Amino acid sequence: MPVDPMLSEYSDLLFKGALTVYVLAMAFHAVEYVTSRARVRAVAAEAAPEPAAVGAAGGTGSTAGSGTADHGRVSEENADVPPPPVKASRPTRSRADRFGRMGVSLTILAVLLHFGSIVLRGLATVRWPLGNMYEFSSAVCLAAMVAWLVVLQRTSKRTRGLRKLGVFVLAPVLVLMFLAGTVLYAQAAPVVPALRSYWLSVHVTTVTLASGLFFVPGVASILYLMKRSGKPAGFVAKLPEADVLDRLAYRVTVVAFPMYTFAVIAGAIWAEAAWGRFWGWDPKETVAFVAWVIYAAYLHARATAGWRHVGAAWINILGLAAIIFNLFFINMVVAGLHSYAGLG
Amino acid sequence: MSSPPTAPPAPPEAPPEPPRRPRGGRAVLALLRNAWRGLTSMRTALVLLFLLALASLPGALLPQRSLNQQLVDKYFADYPRLAPLLDKIGAFEIFATPWFAAIYLLLMISLIGCLTPRSLEYLRAMRQKPVATPRNLSRMPHHAEAEVDGTPDEVLERVRGRLKGWRRAERDEGGVRTVSAERGFLRETGNLVFHVSLVGLLVGIAVGKLFGYEGQVIVLADGNQFCNTSILGYDSFNPGLRVDGTDLAPFCIKVDSFSAEYLPNGQPEQYTAQLGYQSAADVRSGDTATWRPDTLSVNHPLRLDGERVYLLNHGYAPRFTVTWPDGQQRTGEIQWQPVDTTTYLSQGATKFERPGIADDATRQKSSIAITGLFAPTSSGGQVVTSTYPDLLAPEAAIDVMRGDLGLDDGRGQSIFSVDQSKVDSGELVRVARENMVPGQEITLDDGTRIRFDDVTQWVALQVSHDPGQVTVLVFAILILLGLGLSLSIKRRRFWVRVVAAEPGTDGRARSRVELGGLARTDRAGYGEEFDRLRADLLEPAAASTAATTRNGGD
Numbered sequence: 001m002p003v004d005p006m007l008s009e010y011s012d013l014l015f016k017g018a019l020t021v022y023v024l025a026m027a028f029h030a031v032e033y034v035t036s037r038a039r040v041r042a043v044a045a046e047a048a049p050e051p052a053a054v055g056a057a058g059g060t061g062s063t064a065g066s067g068t069a070d071h072g073r074v075s076e077e078n079a080d081v082p083p084p085p086v087k088a089s090r091p092t093r094s095r096a097d098r099f100g101r102m103g104v105s106l107t108i109l110a111v112l113l114h115f116g117s118i119v120l121r122g123l124a125t126v127r128w129p130l131g132n133m134y135e136f137s138s139a140v141c142l143a144a145m146v147a148w149l150v151v152l153q154r155t156s157k158r159t160r161g162l163r164k165l166g167v168f169v170l171a172p173v174l175v176l177m178f179l180a181g182t183v184l185y186a187q188a189a190p191v192v193p194a195l196r197s198y199w200l201s202v203h204v205t206t207v208t209l210a211s212g213l214f215f216v217p218g219v220a221s222i223l224y225l226m227k228r229s230g231k232p233a234g235f236v237a238k239l240p241e242a243d244v245l246d247r248l249a250y251r252v253t254v255v256a257f258p259m260y261t262f263a264v265i266a267g268a269i270w271a272e273a274a275w276g277r278f279w280g281w282d283p284k285e286t287v288a289f290v291a292w293v294i295y296a297a298y299l300h301a302r303a304t305a306g307w308r309h310v311g312a313a314w315i316n317i318l319g320l321a322a323i324i325f326n327l328f329f330i331n332m333v334v335a336g337l338h339s340y341a342g343l344g
Numbered sequence: 345m346s347s348p349p350t351a352p353p354a355p356p357e358a359p360p361e362p363p364r365r366p367r368g369g370r371a372v373l374a375l376l377r378n379a380w381r382g383l384t385s386m387r388t389a390l391v392l393l394f395l396l397a398l399a400s401l402p403g404a405l406l407p408q409r410s411l412n413q414q415l416v417d418k419y420f421a422d423y424p425r426l427a428p429l430l431d432k433i434g435a436f437e438i439f440a441t442p443w444f445a446a447i448y449l450l451l452m453i454s455l456i457g458c459l460t461p462r463s464l465e466y467l468r469a470m471r472q473k474p475v476a477t478p479r480n481l482s483r484m485p486h487h488a489e490a491e492v493d494g495t496p497d498e499v500l501e502r503v504r505g506r507l508k509g510w511r512r513a514e515r516d517e518g519g520v521r522t523v524s525a526e527r528g529f530l531r532e533t534g535n536l537v538f539h540v541s542l543v544g545l546l547v548g549i550a551v552g553k554l555f556g557y558e559g560q561v562i563v564l565a566d567g568n569q570f571c572n573t574s575i576l577g578y579d580s581f582n583p584g585l586r587v588d589g590t591d592l593a594p595f596c597i598k599v600d601s602f603s604a605e606y607l608p609n610g611q612p613e614q615y616t617a618q619l620g621y622q623s624a625a626d627v628r629s630g631d632t633a634t635w636r637p638d639t640l641s642v643n644h645p646l647r648l649d650g651e652r653v654y655l656l657n658h659g660y661a662p663r664f665t666v667t668w669p670d671g672q673q674r675t676g677e678i679q680w681q682p683v684d685t686t687t688y689l690s691q692g693a694t695k696f697e698r699p700g701i702a703d704d705a706t707r708q709k710s711s712i713a714i715t716g717l718f719a720p721t722s723s724g725g726q727v728v729t730s731t732y733p734d735l736l737a738p739e740a741a742i743d744v745m746r747g748d749l750g751l752d753d754g755r756g757q758s759i760f761s762v763d764q765s766k767v768d769s770g771e772l773v774r775v776a777r778e779n780m781v782p783g784q785e786i787t788l789d790d791g792t793r794i795r796f797d798d799v800t801q802w803v804a805l806q807v808s809h810d811p812g813q814v815t816v817l818v819f820a821i822l823i824l825l826g827l828g829l830s831l832s833i834k835r836r837r838f839w840v841r842v843v844a845a846e847p848g849t850d851g852r853a854r855s856r857v858e859l860g861g862l863a864r865t866d867r868a869g870y871g872e873e874f875d876r877l878r879a880d881l882l883e884p885a886a887a888s889t890a891a892t893t894r895n896g897g898d
Contacts, residue, residue: 189607189611190607190611190613192611192612193612193613193614193615193641193642193643194642194643196613196614196642196643197643199643254831254832257827257831258824258827258828258831261823261824261827262824265820265821265823265824268820269817270643272813273643273644273645274642274643275654276558276645276652276654276656276806276808277558277808277810278810278813278816278817279549280410280411281403281408281410281411281438281439282411283403283404283405284404286400286401286403286404287401287404289400290397290400290401290404293393293396293397293400294393294397296393297390297393297394297397299831300386300389300390300393301390303386304386304387304390306387307387307390322397330404334404334405335412335415336411
């Protein structure tokens, strides 16, 4: 199948555009974080009645409101505030709030560009655009950013404090995206015979989504540990409550984990058709197993006395480390059946 | 794997005997009981999970024999001191070592030991009535109360209608009517399904390891056949522990042709092999005349009854004809090994024993081997190399060796090369070096003619047999279902207390209703659902509602 060089070029342009806008968004969130006040609750109360900035992505107040009391304890903060009516007069926004809202808007714009880049890649090569490391890493970043926006959307009313974490979510994603665009970049091209299967779209897409989702709890767990340790004081004072971070980590993990399980099973079904066995301890399979076991340990740790808090957070970070290790090291350094990096 | 988290590592129940250590059987029993409790505790499960992850990791970082013997050999060459040590602990076959098996077996025992009491408790809870309404509902994480229209009976009727699908128990505590309701039992069901399925999955894998096998064989794609009748038919064979190769399903395969499509840059697009097959049933019934056609390609194996046939690799087999001076002629065609997987430059050795000579010594001295390189698309020139994997301009750069090949020595030798010791000892001598294209012929000093006839393609097939595979798939799906249920469903309780109140000003009956809610799962809470219940049950009297929602969860 011939590759359309024009579309492929536009795809690359959109990728660069998305990267640039993400950098801007991160800058805005950084300003938001620096100028925000330590007391999350005060900011939340002040900003609560406004429609969520994220609402711009899809629908407005109605969708934002639906997430109101979903998250048990989170609702504690404004529990005595009845579902907020649309307020007639707009209160003056703090600078942090203005920058935060712009940061989210930019993130949405970047996500759209990013999505366009991936779609064009697929159109240019006439195949599912997850055929090499560049495409895969790019899609993982997109999944992470979409997951982040969904988290914002679903918690926007109650925990405004989460939004300024944007800078911490964007930073690792940007690093990965930069690597994808430079070190991992591969020309748009058709894939090898082993990848010509509809299982590519099932297995790799779900792996991508799950890996992207795992970014959010990983970052939340790191921040949670920093908040718990209380150091550095000036920095962590502005973080949301430890409890909020902990719950964020848990809630995203329980979505990502079954998805990851599905992805591994789909991979096994594909491997049975392509390689003659459903499981063969290929390096990629092995580390996927290790990551799965680590996340299983995370869920168990949360029900084990003495491991519930700090221990569980460390395990979650370890899980993300395994996912990233599997993404890069295994594909690029270790020789195995999953070596489709398209490098060199 | 999830015994109640609060269970400390077994408080030893002090027997009413003196504080000396209990004697004999009792001591053993106590020890066993404590060991059992320790093993089945959540903390142990957690440690075992970590160990499992840690133990698997070298399997990804160190070369494994089961995946790539060459890499293991290279590792031995690179680290001559370290490698034998690592080998002693099984580091090159991690997943077959006893200690790896010990970890996952302990984990499974821990899991079963934890699941059994849990299942029993679960069954008991299923049959029990939901717990009585607590005296002080305002202490619950979710709480609301209000006065509503209607008699207590009418209110209870509404409550019953609203709480459809909940497990309910109604109680009458002397004029005070209560409803206790519970929901979300599927969470525990999912949890159990997940863990039981893990055990099932392992059993399925074990069955595969015991009774399955994998065999690889190379077949020339010019109508050659392969029959799965014995291990000897294979080039390599990995039997399961209970497979001795005597009872293979006797299907046959005939490879008619092989074709590969390539992109201009040499990247393969698709490999396909046209073949005919006779299933084991065909062969057993004696129907060996007809071949069922099938197309084999990557990702599309041939699925027979219990066996699967895969197309793994392909390559070239140059065909040579040797004509000795006495007119005796032999044609040889054997696979050459691809040494460059992008251009399919191949190397090999086609060996000929001289026919028609009774004297062993003479025959051995005039055997011929054709070794060298084969390029499917030759670069041309003196030094032949391959520029493209497809068969566009084939050329072979060969050395003709004459002498004793050592085929009668009783030692096995590679089919891809000649025995180097024979070359070193001078028993095998190079008599010609030539670049040849198909159809070309050369004549040796003694008048022996060697013709490069043509090139045939070969395919590498793998036959896999795994009787546990379907079991594994079923349990994998159950694992997914169980996981979904146990992570998405919240277990929660809901209580209603109704008492008659003073009639309203219009003389209509009024009731005082109090609601309480408690989520019993890991910090999930159910604030939103409670709010909806409250709205549905109390909203008519919104004005007098006093609702509080405190910390949900835990």
